[in-house]
Amino acid sequence: AQSVAQPEDQVNVAEGNPLTVKCTYSVSGNPYLFWYVQYPNRGLQFLLKYITGDNLVKGSYGFEAEFNKSQTSFHLKKPSALVSDSALYFCAGFYGNNRLAFGKGNQVVVIP
């Protein structure tokens, strides 16, 4: 099945510490991979994407993600978390079938 998985439900991190949100993807085809962030009562905001090329992708608000083909992972990272980074984060894959396949989402809580 063409899908992505976010194995954790909630990620708690202290402000100023590194933040990592995990995502793995199914290897059917060569999907484009995306990260989106959702703040309360708002739509999904695009953070970054991987299509091909450099495995380290840099995106908005200081976020980056590392594509790892051998581990079929696309983890989202930020070197120093801010309280304002507290939100719901979604990983998604585009498998060329006209749709994004989303993970279930991870709630990130940054503790002051």
Add this chain to the structure above:
Amino acid sequence: GAGVSQTPSNKVTEKGKYVELRCDPISGHTALYWYRQSLGQGPEFLIYFQGTGAADDSGLPNDRFFAVRPEGSVSTLKIQRTERGDSAVYLCASSFTGEETQYFGPGTRLLVL
């Protein structure tokens, strides 16, 4: 520039009623998508338009759901004989082409009583 807009932001209706949800995509985007997001879940695909035509409606759950995009811009998602299980946030997204980044609107929160 203006992003994707959706109206209404909230809709409360009674079981059995008909509702219409509107999406205004980013100007110039030919591809338009509808997704449904239930509480605690990621968005699930409903339908994809390329221009005026529904290129892929395989995600629509049943024939009570229908969507149109008559002029290749604004789209309307129509739900007939609403059921309590239809309660969710309905998200619209658009992209320049069918394989580019999808940009999402704020969603319409539908509550069926």
